[in-house]
Structures are given as structure tokens and as C-alpha cells.
Amino acid sequence: MKRILDLDAATYRRHAIHGEDRVWAETNCYTDLLVEQLHALGVEPVAALPFTLGIDFEGDQWTFFKFPDGDLADLYGIEVQELAVWRPLTDHIEDQVELGRPVMVELDSFFLPDTAGTAYGLAHMKSTVGVNEIDVSARHLGYFHNQGYYTLGGDDFDALFQMNGLVHERMLPPYIEYLKRIPGQAPLQGGALLEASLGLLRRQLSRLPADNPFGRFKAQFSRDIAWLMDADMEIFHTYSFANLRQYGACFELAETYLRWLAGQGVPNVTMPAEKFAGIAQTAKAFQFQLARSMARKKPLDLAPLDAMAAAWDEATGALRTGHG
Structure with missing residues (x-):
């Protein structure tokens, strides 16, 4: 063994x-x-989650989000x-x-x-x-x-x-x-870990998408919905994984990260955390709504995408102001 x-x-x-x-x-x-x-x-993986803030709609799918290798080296050696x-x-x-x-x-x-x-x-x-x-x-x-x-x-x-x-x-x-x-580089702990994580947060905020990704996603989704209504449920699962699950799960991790910061006494993160939580919850509900629409061949209300777009604007705007 x-x-x-x-x-x-x-x-x-x-x-x-x-x-x-x-x-x-x-x-x-x-x-x-x-x-x-x-x-x-x-080690505490939550400290390495600032990257979740910067995901984007990539044209035909949302970012397949992953821990950046450099962040793992900086925080944990x-x-x-x-x-x-x-x-x-x-x-x-x-x-x-x-x-x-x-x-x-x-x-x-x-x-x-x-x-x-x-x-x-x-x-x-x-x-x-x-x-x-x-x-x-x-x-x-x-x-x-x-x-x-x-x-x-x-x-x-x-x-x-x-x-x-x-x-x-x-x-x-x-x-x-x-x-x-990495030889000679121990994982950061306590205040050193928090400060390094906040440095990653500031860097990530400087790399946010130039415009609201939900607007571009809604435009593409409006085109995709035409052929999705004629697709089988296997296509639903693959489409949802590449889109709704990716950003829904990612923004829930962003919420987790911000609540961790709040627990460390970092200010100006609670409201953005709540907004990202709303995106995660709305995305999950929207996934079920899409599945029902495809199964029943019924029109789908796209208003939740507007609500998620507004939440993204408020959350990222507040973070830029407080920590950018």
C-alpha cells in the first residue's frame, strides 16, 4: 500500500x-x-476563493472555474x-x-x-x-x-x-x-493568511468582466432557448452544467468567501455576500424552470436573468468601492 x-x-x-x-x-x-x-x-480552502468573483460568460458557456495555481502557491506553499x-x-x-x-x-x-x-x-x-x-x-x-x-x-x-x-x-x-x-514555504496561517487572501481579492476585483456578463448571457440564452425547446433532457443536463450550474455554484462559493471575510472582521462584505447568495438561489430555481419548460414545451420567463444581473452589479460595485 x-x-x-x-x-x-x-x-x-x-x-x-x-x-x-x-x-x-x-x-x-x-x-x-x-x-x-x-x-x-x-489548510483552509476558503481563503483561496477570491477567483470566484471574476468568472464571465465566455460566449457559449460560463467560465469553468478553477483554483489558480499561483494562488495555491502563495497561500499554501x-x-x-x-x-x-x-x-x-x-x-x-x-x-x-x-x-x-x-x-x-x-x-x-x-x-x-x-x-x-x-x-x-x-x-x-x-x-x-x-x-x-x-x-x-x-x-x-x-x-x-x-x-x-x-x-x-x-x-x-x-x-x-x-x-x-x-x-x-x-x-x-x-x-x-x-x-x-514548495520547499521551505509553509502554509500561511492567521493574519498572514487573511492579508494574502485580501491581496488576491484586490487583484481579482481588478480583473472583473468589463460589462455585466448576465446581459451577454441573456442575449445568447434567448437564441439558445429556441433549439433547447426541441432538445431532449440529456441536452438540458449538459447545457445547464456549462451555464446555470457553473455560475450558480461559483457565486455560492463567492458568498462563502465573503462570509469568511466577515467572520475575520473584514468590513463591507456582508451585502455583496447576500447578493451572491441570491444569484446562487435564483440560478437553482431557474434551472428547474428551464427543465419544466423543455419538458412541457412551454415558454420560459427570462426575468430571473435580469434579477441576477442587477444583483451582480450591486455586489461587484460594492466590492470595488470597499476593496478595489
């Missing part, structure tokens, strides 16, 4: 970001994964490195885990038991997991994924790592990264 942290999947306690009271139980696989890995490594695959995948993972480096690798959710009911045994979908422990001879894997920490083994292990040979000769290796401690 190669292991970094001595964790038990049955007793592992998730970060509060993945608590039962959340509007969006999951964000995206990469961000959720890093939240739990940082949490397990003993952790760098993200890409791993070149030139040997069997399990060999690479074993070596890095033995060196104390969590490995983040794209795997097929069809063989990940924690996705039961959505993808496990149902759909081949790539998703990034963070490997904490591996035992090739015992066909065992301990891994972070989405909201928590899990284990798998047996045939699932064999299928994930192609232990019986490639499915086909043109099969490409997955994208792999690992987390590495």
Missing part, C-alpha cells in the same frame, strides 16, 4: 462547502476535488505540476503517492462507485479524482472525488487502469497533475 494521508472513507468529514445546507451540492469536479484535498491536508505519462499509469501514481504527492487524474466515472445513480455503470464520462492511496496487488484505490473521500477495488480498479490491456490501440493517456510542496 502506498498512502499519503491515513483516511477512512467511512468516517471522513467533508469540508463545510460540501455540507447538506448548500444550494449547489457540487460545483465542478476539479474545484470540488481541490476543496477536499486542501481540507484533508490541513503548494504547486500543481503536470505529469507526463510514459509508463503504465499505476506506476506513475504509485511513485508520486510514495513521495507524498496527491495525484489528480482523469478517470472514467462509469467505474467510479461514488457516482452511483448518475454515471456508475451507466455513462462513460471523464472526471478528475485525487489519489491518496493505491495498492496495485490488492486492486485498491483511495481517492477524493466530488464531495468526499472514497475507495474502490476489484473489477472497477482493473477497468479504470486498463490492467488487462487497452480498450483499443489509439486510446490516449489521461491528463494528470500532482500537488507538490
Whole structure:
């Protein structure tokens, strides 16, 4: 067995970001994964959330938001490195885990038991997991994924790592990264962590979209709704993931960050936090409204997009004034 942290999947306690009271139980696989890995490594991931303020509508989808590598280095002394695959995948993972480096690798959710009911045994979908422990001879894997920490083994292990040979000769290796401690740089704590996080906030506020992204999204959504009404529910799920879930979940994380700042005594963040909470809640309701409209082929009221646009203006305006 190669292991970094001595964790038990049955007793592992998730970060509060993945608590039962959340509007969006999951964000995206990469961000959720890093939240739990940082949490397990003993640092506070919320301090690194200023990046959530700067997401934008990218023309056909909202920003797939991720922790910037430089922010992880500045706050926690952790760098993200890409791993070149030139040997069997399990060999690479074993070596890095033995060196104390969590490995983040794209795997097929069809063989990940924690996705039961959505993808496990149902759909081949790539998703990034963070490997904490591996035992090739015992066909065992301990891994972070989405909201928590899990284990798998047996045939699932064999299928994930192609232990019986490639499915086909043109099969490409997955994208792999690992987390590495920067020598001599300890994670920031207390006041130093707060000041560094506020520095990231100021930098992020200088990079906000030049105009309100909800206006551009509404214009594109108004065009998309015509063909969405003729699409099946599988298209709804993919469209919603790339749009409503991305910005809804991201702005809930922005709310979480601002409430953390408020708890540290930072002023002028409570109202923006409430506005971002409103966006997250409205986005969730709007997602259900879109699903019903598509199922019933009924017109959809786009007024919630205007409400979210107004909330974005108020929140970002207040943050620029108070912290820009």
C-alpha cells in the first residue's frame, strides 16, 4: 500500500462547502476535488476563493472555474505540476503517492462507485479524482472525488487502469497533475493568511468582466432557448452544467468567501455576500424552470436573468468601492 494521508472513507468529514445546507451540492469536479484535498491536508480552502468573483460568460458557456495555481502557491506553499505519462499509469501514481504527492487524474466515472445513480455503470464520462492511496496487488484505490473521500477495488480498479490491456490501440493517456510542496514555504496561517487572501481579492476585483456578463448571457440564452425547446433532457443536463450550474455554484462559493471575510472582521462584505447568495438561489430555481419548460414545451420567463444581473452589479460595485 502506498498512502499519503491515513483516511477512512467511512468516517471522513467533508469540508463545510460540501455540507447538506448548500444550494449547489457540487460545483465542478476539479474545484470540488481541490476543496477536499486542501481540507484533508490541513489548510483552509476558503481563503483561496477570491477567483470566484471574476468568472464571465465566455460566449457559449460560463467560465469553468478553477483554483489558480499561483494562488495555491502563495497561500499554501503548494504547486500543481503536470505529469507526463510514459509508463503504465499505476506506476506513475504509485511513485508520486510514495513521495507524498496527491495525484489528480482523469478517470472514467462509469467505474467510479461514488457516482452511483448518475454515471456508475451507466455513462462513460471523464472526471478528475485525487489519489491518496493505491495498492496495485490488492486492486485498491483511495481517492477524493466530488464531495468526499472514497475507495474502490476489484473489477472497477482493473477497468479504470486498463490492467488487462487497452480498450483499443489509439486510446490516449489521461491528463494528470500532482500537488507538490514548495520547499521551505509553509502554509500561511492567521493574519498572514487573511492579508494574502485580501491581496488576491484586490487583484481579482481588478480583473472583473468589463460589462455585466448576465446581459451577454441573456442575449445568447434567448437564441439558445429556441433549439433547447426541441432538445431532449440529456441536452438540458449538459447545457445547464456549462451555464446555470457553473455560475450558480461559483457565486455560492463567492458568498462563502465573503462570509469568511466577515467572520475575520473584514468590513463591507456582508451585502455583496447576500447578493451572491441570491444569484446562487435564483440560478437553482431557474434551472428547474428551464427543465419544466423543455419538458412541457412551454415558454420560459427570462426575468430571473435580469434579477441576477442587477444583483451582480450591486455586489461587484460594492466590492470595488470597499476593496478595489
